[in-house]
Amino acid sequence: MRREELLDAAEDLLCDQGSAALTLSAVADRAGVSKGGLLYHFGTKEALIKGMVERLVEEFDQLVAAQADPTYTERYLGATLAAVRSGRLRRWAVVTGASGNLYLLAPLREAMARWHREGLGQEPDPLASQIVRLACEGLWDVASHDPGLNSEGDLRALEGRLRALLKAPAPPA
Missing domain, CATH: 1.10.10.60 (Homeodomain-like)
Structure with a gap:
């Protein structure tokens, strides 16, 4: 096996x-x-749980890499929406909930830090990029607990609004 x-x-x-x-x-x-x-x-059971967490991180990294968008934040948004649409987010909730200790969640904490720092300095508007990434986290969290909340139309509207935020000119400093 x-x-x-x-x-x-x-x-x-x-x-x-x-x-x-x-x-x-x-x-x-x-x-x-x-x-x-x-x-x-x-x-050990802990090694098994850590393996599940590492696999979830790897799968999301693959979703990000599969996106054709020009900026990391746009790819992150596309990957998040692909994950939400897949209906498999419950896996994230149950695996992370089963971990029960910080050591087992270390791969996820490291990935979250990487995902939220990746390329931020090269984004046209780093603040808008951060807002979009945080919105992705909220969408992910809500969808993992209430998968039926957003229809496909809702997801398309959210995606359009978030992509528009990324395309808007950055306000003067």
């Missing part, structure tokens, strides 16, 4: 039954492998 399949089984277990059900034995059962097979890839 591959590492990714074990992470999938752990995420599915979290989504279906919550963090109290996340044990190495339960993940192995869900994945259809022996506990030893799971331990080969993840020696």
Whole structure:
């Protein structure tokens, strides 16, 4: 069994039954492998959770890289909307909720710092870029807890408004 399949089984277990059900034995059962097979890839529950967090960060980095927009903030906005539209944000909520300690969330904290600093100095209007990135965080958070809140039309309108903010001339200093 591959590492990714074990992470999938752990995420599915979290989504279906919550963090109290996340044990190495339960993940192995869900994945259809022996506990030893799971331990080969993840020696502890903490390593498994950290692996899920790292995979979520990597997937979002890939979404950002896949965007064709010229600025990092525009790519970040496009990636955020792609994640929201995918309907898979619940994974983020359950994985980060299951972590339970700062050590396990270290990869996410590091990624958040990177995402919110990346290229900010090269943006035409760094303040507008920061506002858009923070709006993305709010959209992400709300969508992970209430996925049906925004229709596709709502998302298109939000995207249009946020992209317009990025295109507006920066106010004089």
